[in-house]
Amino acid sequence: MAMTTAATAKRYSNSTYRTIRRVKTFGLYAGVAAVLVYMLFPYYWAIVSSTKSGQALYQFSLLPSLDFGNYWQLFHNPVFMGALINSGLVAFASTMISLVIGILAAYALGRLHFSPGRIILIAVLMISIFPQVVVLSGMFEVIGWLGLYNRPSALIVSYLILTLPFTTWILTSFIRDLPTELEEAALIDGCSRLRVLTHVLLPLMGPAIASTGLLSFILAWNEFLFALTFILTDENRTVPVAIGLLTGSSRYEYPFGQIMAASVTVTLPLLVLVLIFQRKIVAGLTSGAVKG
């Protein structure tokens, strides 16, 4: 079998090989270009549309028209700016809390010989697949007891159900991959566990913490269901809900130019962060899953 294929392959002349290789290379780049257009064009079109207003919005032109009226209106809209601040605060706070709790838990689950650890880890994984709607009624009550209803801090609390299992799981798998020698040396020297964690492990975990934190921030920044349900008034809303509820005074006055400006604004900070940290993000996304 091997012999015959090798023999038939020899039939081609060198120039045919070159042509085949060229066609293959061309096909590869054409495919990559198609993928890029498919993935990026919608966002580009949102940018183009966001710089148009009035009649221009309905004209088919692939170039932006540099009319920043939509952005000007958006940045002078106190509700939208408030939503931007709320989103930032909520996502930042829930990420920070999740990272602190997650790092502590990951140390216990990844390093200490602790038999219930496996059960806890499985429970954490199961919580991350809860349909969020199933905790809605109970969470309503918890938020009521805490007196947080219709406050952005209600979201900080409720987002822990999304971000905490995630950070715990990824950081645990990361800690397991770190070499143990340094810690053992520190323990023999009489360091406490907490000191080992903060002085030996934490400096090594910088990249993992950055990527996990960023992913958890994105998760919280993009959340919709809780933000829609636990916040009643416009000034306390987060950005996805503000965009989700943005409508014109009638069906024919749908403010697409403004919606696109808002969409671009909300996505831009995430995209910048994602592009800067892309290697770490990919590592974070895949470490928990594929290594398994």
Place this chain on the structure above:
Amino acid sequence: MSAAERMRREQNRTAWLFLLPLIVALVGVAIWPLARSIFFSFTDAFLDAPANYGFVGLDNFITVAEDPVFWRAVQNTLFFTVISVGLETLLGLAIALLLHRAFVGRGIVRAAILVPWAMPMVVSTRIWEWMLNDQFGLVNKLLVTLGLVEKGIAWTAEPSLILYTVIFIDVWVTTPFMVLLILAGLQLIPEEIYEAAEVSGVPHWKRFWSITLPLATPAIGVAMLFRTLDALRMFDLSYVLAANNENTMTMSIYARDQLISFQDLGLGSAASTWVFMIIGLIAIVIVGVLRLDRATG
């Protein structure tokens, strides 16, 4: 007490101490709310006065099960999940195979495809809603210009099309996630196997079929599991595109509607408990099929 024993106890105590914040937080935001939701599903409580309730047994569960709108939502959700996860997997695998090859600018391309994934679902929905607008949308303009249709198609309003539009948007949003996970799986396959196969003259399709696919299956399986469980609880995409339109209503939208729009805490809790049971059952079946229990150990 031996030194080893003392060490074991010390580790146990430390472990519990370090896990305490996690356990407290997860009990507070997940386990207790879940238990209360299940509890309320047996009562006739209303959201404005949750303390004022009586027990009604399985009545709420029966009411939900007798509501054709609920079954419509279940049907929509299952259809959406199967079709969109299927398409995402195929598309994700194709793109991952393409990006797995060496070419100039591979790193940048891999970063760029993260864009749809990093966006809030609401934003993606709004962008596509604009592009698919029946009168002013780019997609219809293209189709009309190319002479494929005579006048714009109402992708987001036509009842027979809207669920497919939802699937289309979801595929766009989540394919990058699939690509990344499958790509990571492909990278774990040792290059030597391919070299050996090439030397022995194994044809391309057969290399794909009997090397790539089997070795990438664990990664594909995990990615599909994540995406399936995520798709089953989908809320934002359908809600933003069509609110509580019956053609796109998902199980989550139905349950939230009962709970918030109709303020019916008992009925809403029963509906969400149904959702929980349905998703739980599907999860058990998939995990059983994938034998993921072995993989996580």
